[in-house]
Amino acid sequence: MAKAIQSIRGFADVLPQQTPIWRHLEETVRAVLAGYGYQEIRLPILERTELFARSIGEVTDIVEKEMYTFEDRNGESVTLRPEGTAGCVRAGIQHGLLHNQQPRIWYMGPMFRYERPQKGRLRQFHQIGAEAYGQAGPDIDAEMILMTARLLRRLGLDDVELQLNSLGSNECRKAYRDLLVAYFREHYDTLDEDSRRRLETNPLRILDSKNPDMQALIEGAPKLLEHLDEASKAHLDGVREILDAAGMSYTVNSRLVRGLDYYSRTVFEWVSDRLGAQGTVLAGGRYDSLVEQVGGRDTPAIGFAMGLERLVALLEERDLTSVAEAPHAYLVELGQTVAAHRLAERLRDAIPELRLVVNSGGGSIKSQFKRADRSGAQFALVLAEAEVAEGTVTVKDLRGTGEQRTLPQAELSTLLKERVFGGGSYS
Numbered sequence: 001m002a003k004a005i006q007s008i009r010g011f012a013d014v015l016p017q018q019t020p021i022w023r024h025l026e027e028t029v030r031a032v033l034a035g036y037g038y039q040e041i042r043l044p045i046l047e048r049t050e051l052f053a054r055s056i057g058e059v060t061d062i063v064e065k066e067m068y069t070f071e072d073r074n075g076e077s078v079t080l081r082p083e084g085t086a087g088c089v090r091a092g093i094q095h096g097l098l099h100n101q102q103p104r105i106w107y108m109g110p111m112f113r114y115e116r117p118q119k120g121r122l123r124q125f126h127q128i129g130a131e132a133y134g135q136a137g138p139d140i141d142a143e144m145i146l147m148t149a150r151l152l153r154r155l156g157l158d159d160v161e162l163q164l165n166s167l168g169s170n171e172c173r174k175a176y177r178d179l180l181v182a183y184f185r186e187h188y189d190t191l192d193e194d195s196r197r198r199l200e201t202n203p204l205r206i207l208d209s210k211n212p213d214m215q216a217l218i219e220g221a222p223k224l225l226e227h228l229d230e231a232s233k234a235h236l237d238g239v240r241e242i243l244d245a246a247g248m249s250y251t252v253n254s255r256l257v258r259g260l261d262y263y264s265r266t267v268f269e270w271v272s273d274r275l276g277a278q279g280t281v282l283a284g285g286r287y288d289s290l291v292e293q294v295g296g297r298d299t300p301a302i303g304f305a306m307g308l309e310r311l312v313a314l315l316e317e318r319d320l321t322s323v324a325e326a327p328h329a330y331l332v333e334l335g336q337t338v339a340a341h342r343l344a345e346r347l348r349d350a351i352p353e354l355r356l357v358v359n360s361g362g363g364s365i366k367s368q369f370k371r372a373d374r375s376g377a378q379f380a381l382v383l384a385e386a387e388v389a390e391g392t393v394t395v396k397d398l399r400g401t402g403e404q405r406t407l408p409q410a411e412l413s414t415l416l417k418e419r420v421f422g423g424g425s426y427s
């Protein structure tokens, strides 16, 4: 036998038993986003490398070492998207969606980063993200945060914590950056290798270090919140006022920075303590200078992205039998294949939502019942010679009582509607 081929490291399959949770997650988020006026956009997975270099920033971890970049057959440098915002901005500019409008847009799909694979960190992972363009005020920031709170709540995730910060304006961040560099220079000996590199390229990112040995040093660093310009301070107060009035609880975390260069003012993260070091399930912020940087007109913007693998991991800890998709019924047929498919198609006409598996490939009654049981179906429907001759079908409850009865085929859809969907209100 030839050696079986394995998937690429960091690229995971989502198996049939997991997809119901994924769909439940996707559909819940979809519904909440629609409820706030967000419309879906579908974007290419491959973009010109230049788009990410220009938007995410040359000296970020993503662009420096995490991108899947290669030359296509024409010699053009292309990159598998590591995130969705850059492509969304590119599309918005290209199709004239951003100017003189205030679109609210969301997207979903796989992202690619060459990171060290571990729990909650893959090389192909999935995000749902949303972006609001053309609105500079704190109200849209607050509304977006309230929306994320609602969608996490609707997913049943009520033990996640909101962290909030402001990165200020580009000007005050520059001044703060100098303070920070001076502070870390003073403690150069304590810096780990990563932080020494960042000190030259992107010192704010040192605050985001996950190295426990660095935490005390980071704790003592100057705080950006204490060096905000007046307008950014007022903006943050505006966000907080709406959140407070809505009864939201949150922590202001002055060390919260984001991994991408394009953020300014509001940044936020939802964090779970049940996922170890990979605890951030949703993260976002304002990026007022990005649209212009990518070649559009000056357009304020804010957005967020959620990591679906991490949310699925949280959901998997819960009882989700209600989203499971076992068939409702399994049709056992003993030499009656033609009649079985005729009956099955009639049932599907009568009850569009019915999940019905018709036994395929024959087999003894015993082996077919075994398959019916393994499928998770609640009912077995049996067609043998006698049933077909009399126009009946035998129904056996595989789960509860084990009760069994034979009835005219014409009455079957009514019975199933009643038993499966409750009272026949479903058709």
Ligand code: ATP
Binding pocket: 083, 113, 115, 120, 121, 122, 123, 124, 125, 126, 127, 258, 259, 260, 278, 280, 281, 282, 283, 284, 305, 306, 307, 308, 309, 310
């Ligand atoms: P982290 O600090 O965990 O690396 P990040 O700041 O790089 O996250 P973003 O680029 O803001 O993350 O992406 C938003 C969300 O996408 C993250 O909060 C996380 O839930 C998810 N995410 C990011 N990278 C990965 C990955 N490699 N595998 C799985 N999920 C990821």
Ligand code: MG
Binding pocket: 259
């Ligand atoms: Mg990262």
